Amino acid sequence: DAKTTQPTSMDCAEGRAANLPCNHSTISGNEYVYWYRQIHSQGPQYIIHGLKNNETNEMASLIITEDRKSSTLILPHATLRDTAVYYCIVKANSKLTFGKGITLSVRP
């Protein structure tokens, strides 16, 4: 599976949009980009995934660049409960390979 790189941490103000970047320059054509998050002491929670097109659901939007070498997860109106570690994962088979993720801190 292709490797991803994410900043170690970032913060944003409550109510503002949180834009979480991810680089996956070695992604293959059949590999999906998945985002999960892990709130302290809880199990990882699925957020969204995509292959080529931008995707949106009730939790977030996923913007994938045309060359698919990077993507951005957007939380449109961050709340304090969105404080968590966010994992960007490139997945081709049944294995999810988690990296270190990015710690998002939402401040009041």
Next chain:
Amino acid sequence: DTAVSQTPKYLVTQMGNDKSIKCEQNLGHDTMYWYKQDSKKFLKIMFSYNNKELIINETVPNRFSPKSPDKAHLNLHINSLELGDSAVYFCASSQDKNTQYFGPGTRLTVL
């Protein structure tokens, strides 16, 4: 209703003991997984079962043995527990190889 459940939530035991962690999913999924998250917070896959058959077996000591009595259950049995086995263990499930949904975790502490 809880989609993926694990029992117990906390498990404290002595070195050398044998223990089991249970996992159940009510999503009708055909694939289940076990992950281990160590003290440094790295989350790594251990096993995966599809329709009761082992399909992923990462480099895990033989002391760890997953058992799948049916599609909805994947239990993790650990023999001769060691200090290094202390971690949080997460169960997950998916339909085919698609999106995985995780349980709340079992925090194992070996003394």
